[in-house]
Amino acid sequence: MENNRGQWGSNLGFILAAVGSAVGLGNIWGFPYKCGANGGGAFLLVYLILAALCGVTVMLGELAIGRKTGRGAVGAYASLAKKYTWVGYMGVASGFLIVGFYSVLGGIVLRYTLGFLLNLFGAVGFSTDGFFGYWIANMPGMVGFYAAFMLINIIIVSGGISGGIEKFSKIAMPALFAILVVVIVFVACQPGAAGGYKFLFVPDFSVLASDFFNVLKTAAGQMFFSLSLGMGCMITYGSYLSKKEDLSGNSVIIPVADTIVALMAGMAVLPACSAYGMEFGGGPGLLFVTMQTVFTQGMGGFIGNLMGFLFYFLVLIAAITSSISLLEVCTAFLIDKRIEKGQDPARKKMTLIMAVIAFVVGLPTALDGLGTNVAGGAWMNNPAEMFGLPVMTATADWLDFYDFLAEGVLMPLGAMVMSILIGWVFGNKMVSDEVEASGHKFKGAKYFEVCFKFIVPVIMAIVLVAQITSFLG
Numbered sequence: 001m002e003n004n005r006g007q008w009g010s011n012l013g014f015i016l017a018a019v020g021s022a023v024g025l026g027n028i029w030g031f032p033y034k035c036g037a038n039g040g041g042a043f044l045l046v047y048l049i050l051a052a053l054c055g056v057t058v059m060l061g062e063l064a065i066g067r068k069t070g071r072g073a074v075g076a077y078a079s080l081a082k083k084y085t086w087v088g089y090m091g092v093a094s095g096f097l098i099v100g101f102y103s104v105l106g107g108i109v110l111r112y113t114l115g116f117l118l119n120l121f122g123a124v125g126f127s128t129d130g131f132f133g134y135w136i137a138n139m140p141g142m143v144g145f146y147a148a149f150m151l152i153n154i155i156i157v158s159g160g161i162s163g164g165i166e167k168f169s170k171i172a173m174p175a176l177f178a179i180l181v182v183v184i185v186f187v188a189c190q191p192g193a194a195g196g197y198k199f200l201f202v203p204d205f206s207v208l209a210s211d212f213f214n215v216l217k218t219a220a221g222q223m224f225f226s227l228s229l230g231m232g233c234m235i236t237y238g239s240y241l242s243k244k245e246d247l248s249g250n251s252v253i254i255p256v257a258d259t260i261v262a263l264m265a266g267m268a269v270l271p272a273c274s275a276y277g278m279e280f281g282g283g284p285g286l287l288f289v290t291m292q293t294v295f296t297q298g299m300g301g302f303i304g305n306l307m308g309f310l311f312y313f314l315v316l317i318a319a320i321t322s323s324i325s326l327l328e329v330c331t332a333f334l335i336d337k338r339i340e341k342g343q344d345p346a347r348k349k350m351t352l353i354m355a356v357i358a359f360v361v362g363l364p365t366a367l368d369g370l371g372t373n374v375a376g377g378a379w380m381n382n383p384a385e386m387f388g389l390p391v392m393t394a395t396a397d398w399l400d401f402y403d404f405l406a407e408g409v410l411m412p413l414g415a416m417v418m419s420i421l422i423g424w425v426f427g428n429k430m431v432s433d434e435v436e437a438s439g440h441k442f443k444g445a446k447y448f449e450v451c452f453k454f455i456v457p458v459i460m461a462i463v464l465v466a467q468i469t470s471f472l473g
């Protein structure tokens with residue numbers, strides 16, 4: 001690449017960074033529970049089929065657009081055709097919406113990691129039994145740890161592509177994997193762990209017959225958020241990839257690795273719950289209430305603190321490698337603009353500007369105490385209370401409101417439009433030319449063409465409708 005935007009040092013570095021983006025909170029608190037509650041192995045089968053049809057296709061489309069244009073989301077669409085620049089803007093908007101609340105959650109994970117570390121050294125890491133309820137209404141704490149987590153992002157992203165994101169991912173991802181293996185093995189040795197594996201894996205095909213549409217939409221929504229698709233993240237990461245590398249191979253490796261880690265997360269979390277008689281659940285409750293109880297009361301003592309520290313540290317790594325990719329989508333937008341004008345990228349400054357904007361945009365998601373509201377001790381009310389709206393998932397707290405806009409609307413729409421553009425406007429040839437630019441033969445061109453033209457738009461339309469109805473329910 002002739003300009004000074006930056007480039008991955010190696011294909012492995014790119015893969016670790018891209019898998020790092022994909023593997024995040026979605027894998028740890030979303031996948032295990034959704035899989036278990038929706039038919040176990042039967043859900044997994046649907047998930048795998050969707051990942052093969054839709055995940056790999058959108059991944060390839062985004063990587064190809066990014067590498068072909070050498071630009072982030074906005075610049076990429078602008079250079080393909082000016083009139084589609086808005087698709088790129090939807091991606092950057094999603095980046096802003098998500099990176100804030102993701103960092104609020106990352107801040108809580110950071111607090112838990114430090115809590116268990118303090119416990120390990122004999123200090124009091126957690127002030128109360130029901131720590132989560134106390135913490136989310138503790139505004140200085142929530143905002144302070146939100147800021148600290150954002151600062152970690154700023155430090156890494158301002159270090160650049162190979163010197164920041166890649167360097168961090170190359171250490172963090174193997175560490176995450178190793179810790180996950182340790183936790184899985186330890187949990188497997190606990191009596192009663194088998195209940196978790198049963199919940200996760202034993203297929204219940206009757207769910208497919210009775211509630212197929214529900215399983216389909218849950219799996220599809222989970223799949224594309226978990227793969228960081230639909231908001232130009234992989235366009236941005238693809239734009240730093242050398243023309244030598246094999247795009248279609250990479251588009252398969254990333255979803256496969258993400259799914260393996262999601263299953264491994266399930267094998268850590270669910271058996272731990274069942275071994276200590278905890279209810280299976282999903283979301284923040286699973287991560288911050290159930291798992292904390294598993295470590296402090298179930299395992300208890302030194303080993304509980306050690307495993308608790310290791311577990312939250314691995315979640316912290318997963319959250320950081322995802323949030324840096326979100327911040328990078330926003331930062332790349334400004335950097336591309338400067339390069340277009342012939343200015344130097346000024347990456348450090350641009351990262352700081354975008355992080356500060358993202359921090360301010362994300363503040364309400366911390367200040368309403370995840371829906372605790374002023375009455376519960378937070379400093380701000382949720383959207384329902386503030387605007388007198390009916391209470392539904394999308395208005396119950398600011399985090400869900402932002403998530404509704406991004407994951408519910410902008411991202412499925414972004415993936416759908418991209419697919420339609422490749423399938424019907426730019427043409428599949430654009431993708432095959434880009435794949436073959438590296439000298440690798442593009443296998444399965446026909447398969448991808450059918451996916452871009454028909455399958456992805458239909459699945460994404462289903463996700464869009466399903467997300468909107470569930471957020472507004």
Ligand code: PFF
Pocket residue numbers: 021022023024025026027225226227228229231233322323325326
């Ligand atoms: N894939 C991340 C997760 O599973 O938690 C979330 C995410 C990161 C979504 C980056 C989108 C994105 F661009």
